[in-house]
Amino acid sequence: MAAVVTPALTFLLRPLTLGLINYVPAGPTGIVFAILAQYHAMIPHIYKYRLALSTSAPNDNHFVGLTFSDKSYRYLLALQLALFQWPGSLLAAAVGWVVGHAWRNGVLPGSLTTWRVPGWMVGIRGPKRTEEFEGLRRRLEGENSAAATGMQTLGQEATGRRRTTRQQLFDQFRGAL
Amino acid sequence: MSFTNAPVTRSLVLGLVASSIAATLFDVKHYFYILVDLHILKYHQSWRALIYQLCYTNSSEVLFACMTLYHMKSVERMWGSRKYLVSFGLPRELDSSIYGNSPSSS
Numbered sequence: 001m002a003a004v005v006t007p008a009l010t011f012l013l014r015p016l017t018l019g020l021i022n023y024v025p026a027g028p029t030g031i032v033f034a035i036l037a038q039y040h041a042m043i044p045h046i047y048k049y050r051l052a053l054s055t056s057a058p059n060d061n062h063f064v065g066l067t068f069s070d071k072s073y074r075y076l077l078a079l080q081l082a083l084f085q086w087p088g089s090l091l092a093a094a095v096g097w098v099v100g101h102a103w104r105n106g107v108l109p110g111s112l113t114t115w116r117v118p119g120w121m122v123g124i125r126g127p128k129r130t131e132e133f134e135g136l137r138r139r140l141e142g143e144n145s146a147a148a149t150g151m152q153t154l155g156q157e158a159t160g161r162r163r164t165t166r167q168q169l170f171d172q173f174r175g176a177l
Numbered sequence: 178m179s180f181t182n183a184p185v186t187r188s189l190v191l192g193l194v195a196s197s198i199a200a201t202l203f204d205v206k207h208y209f210y211i212l213v214d215l216h217i218l219k220y221h222q223s224w225r226a227l228i229y230q231l232c233y234t235n236s237s238e239v240l241f242a243c244m245t246l247y248h249m250k251s252v253e254r255m256w257g258s259r260k261y262l263v264s265f266g267l268p269r270e271l272d273s274s275i276y277g278n279s280p281s282s283s
Contacts, residue, residue: 026209027233028193032242035249043251074248081241 025085030096036078037100045069183250185258190243196232197239206234 052065082093180187200206209229216222233239253261 024211024213024229025234026206026229026231027238027242028230029242031230032245032249035252036245038252038256039249042255074245077241077248078245081238081245084235084238084241 023085023088024092025088027089029081029089029092030099032078032081033093033096034100034103036075037097038104039071039074041101041104043071045071180250183253183258185262186246186250186253190246193232193243193246194239197234197236200232200234209234 046069048067048069050065050067054065078093082090180190200209208225209232211217211225211229216225233242
């Protein structure tokens with residue numbers, strides 16, 4: 001999304017700024033900043049520290065200084081990324097940030113934010129069909145033997161578990177494979 | 178502290194590094210940035226808008242982008258890979274036919 005908006009915005013801004021913004025640098029800066037916006041909104045900081053700018057004793061009421069957290073380093077990295085080839089990269093970063101927050105706060109139309117990619121693209125693989133049936137069969141057998149009384153269990157051992165030799169061997173070594 | 182449970186981040190970082198190195202090796206860096214007046218207005222090379230995000234043109238940008246993406250892996254772990262991939266899948270309008278439309282995340 002940020003990828004589409006950035007060149008378009010550059011296209012629009014160019015006459016306004018008399019050709020100052022004319023160059024869109026390569027690289028997914030907009031995407032990085034769209035994700036960074038999510039990071040900013042979702043992940044809480046682990047610790048905070050304050051950098052005092054005066055030598056007086058620390059006092060909570062009037063404190064002179066800066067407050068950082070462990071996330072500051074990450075924002076600093078991204079800030080450098082935004083400033084490398086400015087103004088183009090700064091514009092891309094700003095667009096990415098705005099789009100990321102728009103995504104998050106529901107400004108974009110709802111159908112966009114419910115899109116998901118199918119599972120095979122990220123390597124999720126569902127259980128195979130035969131394994132599903134195998135699980136069902138095992139559960140059924142378990143229920144049968146649990147409900148059975150003593151006499152029936154004896155008969156069931158002979159008739160209920162009707163598996164081929166190959167299947168038995170396969171079940172035997174299933175855990176090891 | 179690794180790429181466990183973050184396959185999209187892993188492939189993104191590796192792809193970014195690989196494509197940037199490849200662009201340098203094959204000397205095609207000049208295809209990956211846009212000068213609006215020259216490329217778009219004069220020569221109408223609108224395909225540049227589709228490929229300019231594939232790689233960075235200098236190594237420090239690659240380094241910083243990869244470090245930032247590496248730290249963003251917790252976002253992928255919270256969202257699940259399928260939702261996370263959409264956030265960069267959106268610009269690729271050409272492939273919009275392959276997106277699933279199921280409401281569940283993860």
